[in-house]
Amino acid sequence: MNNKMTEEQAREYWKRNLLLMVKLLAVWFVVSFGCGIMFVDLLNQIQIGGYKLGFWFAQQGSIYVFVVLIFVYRSRMDALDREFGVEED
16 A cells, blocks of 8 residues: 655545535535425425425435435545555555
8 A cells, every 4th residue: 555645646636535525515505405495395296105305305315315425425535545545444
């Protein structure tokens, strides 16, 4: 395992790390604010298991999405760490 990165590699690593975080935060924002607040009336026209979809997103769906985002971040960062040779044992 090579933990030495050049300054250029370190900049590229952090650039890609920040880009990943921005993308995931955008998904988080759209799900929590968009689906739970802004589009709730539109989503409430659809029902799943007897519950309106907007209500479901506000109460349960957003939590599931957040947990999925955690696993996506972990997976993507593991791949990025391996690519740059800074993975942990």
